[in-house]
Amino acid sequence: MAEEVKLFGIWGSPFSRKVEIALKMKGVEYEYIEEELGNMSPLLLKYNPIHKKVPVLVHNGKPIAESVIIIEYIDETWKHNPILPQDPYERAVARFWAKFIDEKCLPALWNSTWSKGKDREAAIEEASQHLNTLENELKDKKFFGGEEIGLVDIVASFVGFWFGALQEVSGLELLTEEKVPKLCKWSYEFVNHSVIKENLPSRDKLVAYLSARFADASK
Known part of the structure; x- marks a missing residue:
């Protein structure tokens, strides 16, 4: 089954860009969805009802929020090109x-x-x-x-x-x-x-x- 990876972000956000960098370092294909600052989409609010902000990564329908948590998730899910040290x-x-x-x-x-x-x-x-x-x-x-x-x-x-x-x-x-x-x-x-x-x-x-x-x- 093909993996479905979506990233909700904002072009100028350092937080969503961090996640994009991690995905690119891993070579993970993903769909990028641009959000609007101060006017988040209903889908974004559905996926991140607690903080109501970008970035949100959706992997096979499951949402993950908060940039560092997302990066760690990416690193653990796609093992090649590790981002965190092994020790x-x-x-x-x-x-x-x-x-x-x-x-x-x-x-x-x-x-x-x-x-x-x-x-x-x-x-x-x-x-x-x-x-x-x-x-x-x-x-x-x-x-x-x-x-x-x-x-x-x-x-x-x-x-x-x-x-x-x-x-x-x-x-x-x-x-x-x-x-x-x-x-x-x-x-x-x-x-x-x-x-x-x-x-x-x-x-x-x-x-x-x-x-x-x-x-x-x-x-």
């Missing part, structure tokens, strides 16, 4: 850093560009600390996963691609070669990896979209 301890470490990026780093980076006044100052300081933490974790590795892209790299795609566009729009300079050279080198290697490059949104389109949002927020 239990290394898997736990990868999960730890993925959680740190999603729960600590990403919100701080987002707030550093969108907050105002003293809130923004605090967010910039926090974001800078988190970027330094990632810088130290990289050490001399090409990717967080070593020589190959793994779970932490995929989860960190917001840092590697989206935050650069946010910096351009907001005028912030946190992710720079002067401040975090290893992270900048990782970012370059990551976004220019053949699989990643093909599965990122147009940077010009993303910058235009963010610029419009930034202009609206400044009014």
Whole structure:
């Protein structure tokens, strides 16, 4: 029986793009369904009634929500080209850093560009600390996963691609070669990896979209 794989996402969402990257790394064929921010389809709401957001992966009629959970499901379902390490301890470490990026780093980076006044100052300081933490974790590795892209790299795609566009729009300079050279080198290697490059949104389109949002927020 042919497997049915569907992915509900939004073109500019780093979360649905992470899942696309995992599917492409595995060579899994899937149908992509574009959702609209703020106006999710009845089907999406049916499949993800708790969080009511993308991404949602539907595999043979069974829905899975939340990007990191989906990536782990993909890795366990299609065994070739592993995304998580095979060693239990290394898997736990990868999960730890993925959680740190999603729960600590990403919100701080987002707030550093969108907050105002003293809130923004605090967010910039926090974001800078988190970027330094990632810088130290990289050490001399090409990717967080070593020589190959793994779970932490995929989860960190917001840092590697989206935050650069946010910096351009907001005028912030946190992710720079002067401040975090290893992270900048990782970012370059990551976004220019053949699989990643093909599965990122147009940077010009993303910058235009963010610029419009930034202009609206400044009014």
